[in-house]
Amino acid sequence: MVVGIITGTGVMSVFGDSVNVAGYARSSDGADGDEGHFLECARERVLETPFGVVRLFEGLIGGRGVVVVPRHGPGHNVPPHRVPYRALVWVLRKVGVTRAFGVSAVGAVNGAMKPGDLVVADQLVDFTKCRGYTFYEGSPVVHVDMTYPYCPQMRSALIEAASGISLRDRRIYVRGSYFATEGPRYETRDEIRVFRLLGADMVGMTGSPEAVLCREAGICYSLLAVVTNPAAGLSGALLDHKDVTRRVHGASSVIKELLREAVSRVPAGDDSCVCPAPLYRRTFDEYILNSEC
Numbered sequence: 001m002v003v004g005i006i007t008g009t010g011v012m013s014v015f016g017d018s019v020n021v022a023g024y025a026r027s028s029d030g031a032d033g034d035e036g037h038f039l040e041c042a043r044e045r046v047l048e049t050p051f052g053v054v055r056l057f058e059g060l061i062g063g064r065g066v067v068v069v070p071r072h073g074p075g076h077n078v079p080p081h082r083v084p085y086r087a088l089v090w091v092l093r094k095v096g097v098t099r100a101f102g103v104s105a106v107g108a109v110n111g112a113m114k115p116g117d118l119v120v121a122d123q124l125v126d127f128t129k130c131r132g133y134t135f136y137e138g139s140p141v142v143h144v145d146m147t148y149p150y151c152p153q154m155r156s157a158l159i160e161a162a163s164g165i166s167l168r169d170r171r172i173y174v175r176g177s178y179f180a181t182e183g184p185r186y187e188t189r190d191e192i193r194v195f196r197l198l199g200a201d202m203v204g205m206t207g208s209p210e211a212v213l214c215r216e217a218g219i220c221y222s223l224l225a226v227v228t229n230p231a232a233g234l235s236g237a238l239l240d241h242k243d244v245t246r247r248v249h250g251a252s253s254v255i256k257e258l259l260r261e262a263v264s265r266v267p268a269g270d271d272s273c274v275c276p277a278p279l280y281r282r283t284f285d286e287y288i289l290n291s292e293c
């Protein structure tokens, strides 16, 4: 079993850029500084998929196989609405991933959530508009269950990992509804007001269709959200992407430590889960992953 990690805005750089993904900066006091390794025995690969070329980083954490895929490309040059989500998820299955974590920057709609806090999402509302939402464009017609979009075992791995490390001055929320928007622009004040009325806790641009495609591919998936700012209109300040990346960098050592802990807590069995993902894996492998068409 191989664990996948899909990294997002500002998050790739917490691992080091490109081939330096193995760079894992952590000193004894938890602050960035000393060079260590996020992935042991890391190597970079480039794989072709029916949906585009993907660069990924393979290695080990505590003896367990881990694959890191930067969502926006190693140089962060792919905007959220152009991310090749199907290519990323397809390639994860190709290299044997059955369980994956996503890491995403979000704006807080819930007033209790502050910049720097972490959220293990438990629901997803999709307001994106023009993406590749499914692997199943023809036969067979497949309707995956998305009642609970995130795998409970993978959510537990993140939550338990957080209880086992020092989060320093940040909190972790074990529930939160993620509202996905198209981007790359940020939301308007009144869009955020509407989202708040609808029950949003956070807003981001990459949560969909990533979770949907992982379900279709039979990958148990959960999302660790990193709060980078109050959402539009909630702080009096305008939004600036530099603030988003700065916040993620500020949380980098905690994110890395939490992910390493979480990987070690992922259950070993590929199919030992109550979420529906494993039910869809065989169909995906037969008709999508190994299809000649």
Ligand SMILES: [Zn+2]
Pocket: 151, 152, 153, 154, 219, 220, 221, 273, 274, 275, 276, 277, 278
């Ligand atoms: Zn699961």
